[in-house]
Amino acid sequence: MKTIITILAISLSGAVYAAGEKKEVCNEKKDAKGNVVKRADGKPVMECKTIIVHKKVEGQKVPEKK
Numbered sequence: 239m240k241t242i243i244t245i246l247a248i249s250l251s252g253a254v255y256a257a258g259e260k261k262e263v264c265n266e267k268k269d270a271k272g273n274v275v276k277r278a279d280g281k282p283v284m285e286c287k288t289i290i291v292h293k294k295v296e297g298q299k300v301p302e303k304k
Contacts, residue, residue, distance in 0.1 A: 258290040 264286040267275045275283045 258292040260288055261291050262286055262288050 264284045267283040267285045269275055277283055
């Protein structure tokens with residue numbers, strides 16, 4: 239029972255830190271030879287993915303030992 243509660247607490251706390259802004263990134267689709275694949279009208283076919291962009295966290299400088 240303890241392990242189930244611990245796993246649940248870890249998974250819920252991880253969801254708080256995993257939040258980020260969603261962004262769609264598109265690239266031109268290429269065939270096996272590396273050429274751009276085009277539609278019938280001549281425009282390139284685009285492959286789009288949704289990614290999560292996390293905010294960069296600034297840290298503090300580690301003090302040097304004297």
